Amino acid sequence: MKPTFYVTTPIYYVNDVPHIGHAYTTVAADVLARYKRLMGFDVYFLTGSDEHGQKVEKAAITAGETPLELADRVVKRFQALWERLGISNNDFIRTTQERHKKGVSRIFSDILDRGDIYLGEYEDWYCTPCETFWTETQLIDGRCPDCNRPVEKLKEESYFFRMSKYQEQLLAHIEANPDFIQPKSKRNEIISFVKEGLRDLSVSRTTFSWGIPVPGNDRHIIYVWFDALTNYITALGYPDESGNFGRYWPVDIQLIGKDILRFHAVYWPTFLMAAGLPLPKKVFAHGWWTVEGQKMSKSLQNVVEPNMLIDRYGVDVVRYFLLREVPFGLDGDFSHSALVNRLNSDLANDIGNLLSRSTAMAVKYFDGILPDPDVLAEIDLALKNKTEEMVTAVDKFIDELAFSKALQAIWDVISAGNKYIDDTAPWTLTKDPAQKNRLATVMYCMLESQRIVHCILSPFLPTTAGKALASLGWHEEITKDALTWGGLKAGRTIVKAEALFPRFEEKE
Ligand code: ME8
Numbered sequence: 001m002k003p004t005f006y007v008t009t010p011i012y013y014v015n016d017v018p019h020i021g022h023a024y025t026t027v028a029a030d031v032l033a034r035y036k037r038l039m040g041f042d043v044y045f046l047t048g049s050d051e052h053g054q055k056v057e058k059a060a061i062t063a064g065e066t067p068l069e070l071a072d073r074v075v076k077r078f079q080a081l082w083e084r085l086g087i088s089n090n091d092f093i094r095t096t097q098e099r100h101k102k103g104v105s106r107i108f109s110d111i112l113d114r115g116d117i118y119l120g121e122y123e124d125w126y127c128t129p130c131e132t133f134w135t136e137t138q139l140i141d142g143r144c145p146d147c148n149r150p151v152e153k154l155k156e157e158s159y160f161f162r163m164s165k166y167q168e169q170l171l172a173h174i175e176a177n178p179d180f181i182q183p184k185s186k187r188n189e190i191i192s193f194v195k196e197g198l199r200d201l202s203v204s205r206t207t208f209s210w211g212i213p214v215p216g217n218d219r220h221i222i223y224v225w226f227d228a229l230t231n232y233i234t235a236l237g238y239p240d241e242s243g244n245f246g247r248y249w250p251v252d253i254q255l256i257g258k259d260i261l262r263f264h265a266v267y268w269p270t271f272l273m274a275a276g277l278p279l280p281k282k283v284f285a286h287g288w289w290t291v292e293g294q295k296m297s298k299s300l301q302n303v304v305e306p307n308m309l310i311d312r313y314g315v316d317v318v319r320y321f322l323l324r325e326v327p328f329g330l331d332g333d334f335s336h337s338a339l340v341n342r343l344n345s346d347l348a349n350d351i352g353n354l355l356s357r358s359t360a361m362a363v364k365y366f367d368g369i370l371p372d373p374d375v376l377a378e379i380d381l382a383l384k385n386k387t388e389e390m391v392t393a394v395d396k397f398i399d400e401l402a403f404s405k406a407l408q409a410i411w412d413v414i415s416a417g418n419k420y421i422d423d424t425a426p427w428t429l430t431k432d433p434a435q436k437n438r439l440a441t442v443m444y445c446m447l448e449s450q451r452i453v454h455c456i457l458s459p460f461l462p463t464t465a466g467k468a469l470a471s472l473g474w475h476e477e478i479t480k481d482a483l484t485w486g487g488l489k490a491g492r493t494i495v496k497a498e499a500l501f502p503r504f505e506e507k508e
Helices: 020-038 054-063 067-084 098-113 163-176 184-195 224-229 244-248 258-275 306-313 315-325 336-366 378-399 403-424 433-457 462-471
Strands: 004-013 042-050 091-094 117-127 132-134 152-161 217-222 253-257 283-286 289-291 332-334
Touching (some): 004 020, 020 042, 020 315, 020 378, 042 067, 091 098, 163 258, 258 283, 315 336, 315 462, 332 336, 336 462, 378 433, 403 433
Parallel strands (some): 253 283
Antiparallel strands (some): 117 132
């Protein structure tokens, strides 16, 4: 049986349209999913939409729609974007689906029955846009510490989750599992937060109606985060153990932005503990994108629309840029000039030129039929070794979610390939008939190195990989074995590659 691998993204709110922030997490998860499939894992990749709560209810009122009409309309934009971006998710969960509502009611009832959810009364400062209650001391100048908007004092009957009870158990778990929360800096933040003490958490609301009612008391709506977080198991058919839930839970990696780490590293694991379920193996909080140095926001009208980027630069360019430009875990800044730089130098120049010049030579010198290599000389072995070492390094970097390092390691081999051609100078070898075997070896090595490069790049650049590999005469399925030197056999037809990535010339 194949080992399983379950990866999730946040489920995105439908009161906003998709932008590069959402695309970032989703592309990263897609690369992981594709890479693990390639390595022989049985992968389940989940994304979806968060459709309940007061924010969505308010947005619907403003738009003159019902919340469900709004959700139906906006969710299509997410789904269409994921399709354009080549996202290979196995499932898309919407929190308005029956399967989800059933699962949420079930886990809520379970925790209620176990006594870790109880009915009480609540009074505190509430920030509606953030759907968060704050204590007096948490407010900054009387406003929401997260978004700086005004808060209102709310008193309501509420169900509470006994989160305080799980403080020590959670700390012990975080300490015993150094990989549970990553990156490390974020793990430390969570440890300090938990050490300050966990309060019981209000998990129901009576102030609005758009959500899942509390089982047995439908005056109360289940708190939107309790509802949303549960998607990671309801999508697997929880509580039914016989299908995907039994097979894929606990999740291997939950990718999120740093904005929602506390929900995923404190609330979610304690809910699971209370329900007696295993905890996620890893939560990774990546950094935040700004745009040309500014926070992305509707009011600043600087929201970067991924469809526009795809139209202008191409899907693989966008995927590449997002994961190459900024080390995963750190904040990054989006600018068109940075993207164009990456496109023109890394993609058009380095990898694109390498493929077109080498396939052109194979066509010119060997009529496009891949020759058998002779015994490898030192310079050939160096390229072979570098390619093989890269495969090992990429595996390690992907395991650490160090996508930009993985790409850097691949690009080192691309640079080595370009240098290899300059050093071996096939255009000189071809003039001397006595060098025919030497020329054959050089052709083979430069093409085989690139075959492996494009195979291992396929999770990052799925569209490009297909084109590049076809011109290298490789039409097989890409599996782990494809990453071994020697896969390309003599006799294959090499076709001169068109420019993989046309240069982008900035118009004045
Ligand atoms: O928080 N930079 O949904 P959401 C990087 N529904 N990533 C960004 C980003 C940016 N500027 N902007 C958004 C929610 N993201 C909840 C989640 S999960 C059970 C419920 C990404 O639509 C990043 O992954 O506000 C962030 O965590 C997520 O979008 C927030 O999406």
